[in-house]
Amino acid sequence: xxxxxxxxxxxxxxxxxxxxxxxxxxxxxxxxxxxxxxxxxxxxxxxxxxxxxxxxxxxxxxxxxxxxxxxxxxxxxxxxxxxxxxxxxxxxxxxxxxxxxxxxxxxxxxxxxx
Amino acid sequence: xxxxxxxxxxxxxxxxxxxxxxxxxxxxxxxxxxxxxxxxxxxxxxxxxxxxxxxxxxxxxxxxxxxxxxxxxxxxxxxxxxxxxxxxxxxxxxxxxxxxxxxxxxxxxxxxxx
Numbered sequence: 114x115x116x117x118x119x120x121x122x123x124x125x126x127x128x129x130x131x132x133x134x135x136x137x138x139x140x141x142x143x144x145x146x147x148x149x150x151x152x153x154x155x156x157x158x159x160x161x162x163x164x165x166x167x168x169x170x171x172x173x174x175x176x177x178x179x180x181x182x183x184x185x186x187x188x189x190x191x192x193x194x195x196x197x198x199x200x201x202x203x204x205x206x207x208x209x210x211x212x213x214x215x216x217x218x219x220x221x222x223x224x225x226x227x
Numbered sequence: 228x229x230x231x232x233x234x235x236x237x238x239x240x241x242x243x244x245x246x247x248x249x250x251x252x253x254x255x256x257x258x259x260x261x262x263x264x265x266x267x268x269x270x271x272x273x274x275x276x277x278x279x280x281x282x283x284x285x286x287x288x289x290x291x292x293x294x295x296x297x298x299x300x301x302x303x304x305x306x307x308x309x310x311x312x313x314x315x316x317x318x319x320x321x322x323x324x325x326x327x328x329x330x331x332x333x334x335x336x337x338x339x340x341x
Contacts, residue, residue, distance in 0.1 A: 117269075143327065144327050146329065146330075148332075154334070155318060155332040155333060155334050155335055156270065156318070156320075156330075156332045157332070158329035158330065158331065161327065161329065163327075201269050201270075203269070205327065206272075213258070213260075213322060213325065213326065213327055213328060213330065214260075214272055214275060214283060215260075215270075215272065215330065216272070217269030217270050217271070218269050219267070219268050219269050220267075220268075220269050
């Protein structure tokens, strides 16, 4: 079945350093979504990418969708302690009939040391 | 405005017991999803409702799991004859429609089977 893989599983950085997490799908995706889950919290939607090669920015966060629509990345510039959490990518199951049956990656847990 | 509400926040019960987990989605959201999240993993799809009907229950692990949404709003996930392996955080999410819309998650119910 469809798989979504993320690397790394865990990364710790010094505050101010950059951070990147990578997401790869075993199948071509119609779109990809990114969520952030703070420790003890629930996943919160960050962004959705739809077009091949799309790049979107949210302040210090840059999201990319690969040309083949099978991979994506999230880059955070100059991390802050508020960036701590687990970042998940998720793609819809291609056989889900047009609704959002999301397959989540295992996430990348980010720790930021002040 | 009010987000997705899940009750109880924590549930501890003995192996073999029956449990019900409740989800109150964002008002007006027609799509409702249940996920299960184990430690260190991403949310795993269980079931999707569009209105009152279960449009896709392919993620339910076995026939001990059942969910309803009788009036198209509140949903209840029911687990019979609980097993220790059912221990996890059960997350509910809703979205405006069943298409590629962002999903809004509740805080989850942490289920522990002793």
